[in-house]
Amino acid sequence: MGDDWADPVAAVTRRDVLRLFSAGMMANVLSGCRHDWPPPGKCEVPYPIIDVHCHFFNAADVPVAGVVRYLALREGAPDKKTSKLIKGLAVVLVVALADVAPEAKDELAVLRKRARRFSEAELARRRDEQLYKAMEVLIELANGERSASEFLQPSTADRSDFELLLSELADHANLPRNFQKGLGGASDEDIDAIVEAAKNHDIIGVYVRFVQLMQDYRKDLAESYLRIYRSQCSALSLITPSILDFDKWIPGKASPQRDQINVMHEMQQVVAKEHGVHMHSFVSFDPLREAWDPGSSLKNVKYAIMCKGFIGVKLYPPMGFMAIGNTRSGIDAALKRLYKWCCENDVPIMAHAENSLGARCGNGNLASPQHWRELLKFDRYKNLRMNLAHFGGFDENRRQGEETGVLVNCIQDKFSGPPSWEQIIGETIHDDRRLNLYADLSYLSELVSTTSTGLHYDIRKRLNAWLRAYDPDARHLMFGTDWSMMSRERNYNNYVPRMVDGLAQAGVSDNHRQNILWRNASRFLGLDRPGPTRDRITAYCKEYELGTDWLSALAIA
Template identity: 30%
Template sequence: MNGIERRRSFLKYAGVLGLPVLSGCCLFGPREIVPYCPNSGAVSDLKAELTIDVHAHVFNGTDLPVKRFLELVMSRQVGVPGSVAAIIGALLQTAAWSNAPKAREELAELEKIKLKLATCGDRSGQPAISTLVQAMADRAFRNAVQELTNALNASPALKSARRKVQDQALALDMKIQAEAAVADEIELVSKMPTYGDYRKYLGSAAAGEGLVAIARISARGAIAFVIQNFQYRYVSVHDYLGLYNVPGKRVIDLLMPMMVDYDWWLAGGSPTASSLAGQVETMEQMAIVTGGRVHAFVPFDPLREVAFGLHLAPSSSLELVKDALDRGCIGVKLYPPMGFAALGNKRLQERSPAFWRQEWFDERLLLPDLGQRLDTALRSLYRHCVDNDIPIMAHTAQSNGPSGDFEGLAAAEYWACALKEFPGLRINFGHFGDTGFGGSEASAYVRAKEFAGLMQVNGVGRNAYADSGYFIEAVDHKESFKTAIAQLIKETDGKGSASLANRFMYGTDWEMTITQGHIESYLANFEEVFESKLVARKFFGENAADFAGLRNGQPTRLRLQKFYDRHQIPTPDWMRKIDQPKAA
């Protein structure tokens, strides 16, 4: 992993662990969470240009194997202080599993919301929905605060840090400052009566100067991420919309949250507190209650498929995908850094027979032909996706896996193999190879260029795209990012419809970006990146419509239309905007 990517990977989780992170003055604007009727002016604006976020998350702590994720992934990040990792890690290992709303609990609440949505045409409709969802948000917030408080009370390290930080000899100790800031943040948050009060607080500037301010900003990001992982997914959706929607200027017409499946890579197949089937059902209902504004990508795990073939897993990953696509999911999510290449795993094992022999890896799956079995599972997915024109989003940054070797499997060379065998596969290279694009290290640009090289007009990469998920450089170093993206667009300009201007898409990677602490300007900064209004229009929506196959008559569009008809969902804004004649 190169320096920029490791730094970005570190920053992504540093806030969760209470580490000092250089961030902006505040996390969010002081907007309260307000759930809206689908036709509310706060979320619906047919005059605004099409805006699609192709890369986000709205999961909570019951959707992940939290304990193993902390131990095997987060613990690898650069500079993580063991004591702080243990404190926050212990909290997420126990509390998030047991107290965050599980899928079945959220489904019960979504049924209540659906009943309230029936009153949207009445004057009482919007207030009724707001009251119901505010109660949900407050309930989850109180659970989070209680668990944070319990963690603080049970932590000698945090308590002693608050005392030690007063000692001038320890005042510049980064670890102690971070621990003290986490303790102070928990105590401060515990005094806030409602989630709305907490959201307002997030809009305020952190007190202190120098290292103290840095530590407090970091702690605020840490706790914000933890609290978000206790929330209902529906509340998280509206937190996101409240953060980025600017009524009268730009609103998010379509949000594509990515689901994940790490069970077999990290937890020996032990299921998450919210089952994958339950998560799919929850996201189905999310699409319904938001009027088609939120459509997820369902995860496919080739190792689960291998385990199913060996009668070790109770369900097939491919069958989960097929079911989810019929229930409102737009496409499929792949996460190669967990331990598999897009294709070529057989050759990988031939070169390195012990590649998957890791202490955390399930011994039952350490087979002499594991690589071939992974390739077979992936080929089954790709064939289904090509035959049915289904889009895939893949994590292509070499980060956030349980080992450096596994992270390297996200590289472009493996996707070149997949596209050669399955030409025309609809693929979004999530993170564009490196989230440090536009930063100080040339390797990030090189990786992006490698993926851009896979984009073709009529060749095997005719449906290859990339997104801007977690491109914090656009916030931290806007001018250098602007220069870098302009250069790559210029370099690919001669490729016609395969130029980057026609293949680069807007993505945030929210809620992972929460720990950054200054993400409220993410969308606004990207609006200033492109000199050409046409390129900007393509980036924010048109390219995503092409990637996902959302245009009239395309298979994904037809599949979603059947979903809307089945659930009596009126034509969503994104569909209306795509069908509008475009000005030259």
């Protein structure tokens, strides 16, 4: 694309300064060749739960450099040393991610029993071999034998960053620091020790384990999710994971959208038949792809929704576009084609709506709900059902004037409220009477990953005040986990019970908690009543023998 990125990522949010930098918080995410998940929390509720926002994609589904910069390495560094370690680690992880995660077409062949899947031992060996190669590259980088630009463009890491990273790992492996004098001077045993040190390091290990998690089969990611969240809440009835489409915006390649759609189609059947949880996915729409090749991205949307049991469309504005009013040629026309088709076919749209993770400095602000407010003023879009995802941190008020980026200064990404984005959403729902506008509470990590009772109280207080002011019947907030992104958090295995308890402590009544945990999602998705969405899902479930009784439980009088 020729766009310059802020390095490592410009838009970092409230969640980024709260996560990852505590010893061992994810020490059990991956161990050896098997997932060793922590025990799930308990959550007993006598009604369904719908997770309206989660993900099962792996590293083959998004550009590798994007995975590292955009997903894995977006956390704030607490000190200069850690910042230097992370800058060096960014390049190493690009190498570590290469050529291991199964591509969508290969997993599709496995799911259709046309190919053999790798065993857990084989996958673990492939991960470790690639990590071994990454450590060989680290030694070469530290010795000035290679350039970081070979692996990550652009990169601000220099030789001193790699020297520091290698010395840090050597110390943890109890190796003499001078062993890295040329790759030939490092034995296989030395590099093996560095690999193990990287896995077990309090900070570096978090990144390594998350990257290795991203190398899994998508089906394994889904089943890991179910082991954690289904076991703690047997009432979990429906999950709606999203696939992504980033490769026109960030460097690298990804599994074609059609292949990803077909994989999720097969997984929807497996999850329902083997686990009793219904799964209907969100397909990504990229307006840039659509602008360059009119009809291409919309064709994938129609295929997924009309033929493969998908239930909605996912948009990701921080890649580089707004809901409306874009100056880049063709973007608005592409979005309008999508909006028109969704209105005509009763298809819901979910959009990332947090000032975070922009592909360029300043792009996080493109996700502002103000842009969606402007769109919904058009009469032809008044019936568009929208979910503005990642509600609930109130950053623009709590962190007014702070930069969203922690490792990188980007004045365009400063929190500029009040009003908070939550307030804008509230005013759009209440004052503008946009009754089809929703927001989800996915990745509300402040109520899970931190031990700050003061922060917990403040978030609950703000949430209670928001409901009283804008949504007294609690008809517009929805529950979501944002798995597998949530796997980076301390206590992520307790997310469901923590959220249920947090809502109760925020003064939300049981009846209104039911709205948030399932009724609102049923309304947003179009499953609460007879109509095109319910008809499509019913037909799909009948065709693939998935049962339809569960739909009756989601009907709302």
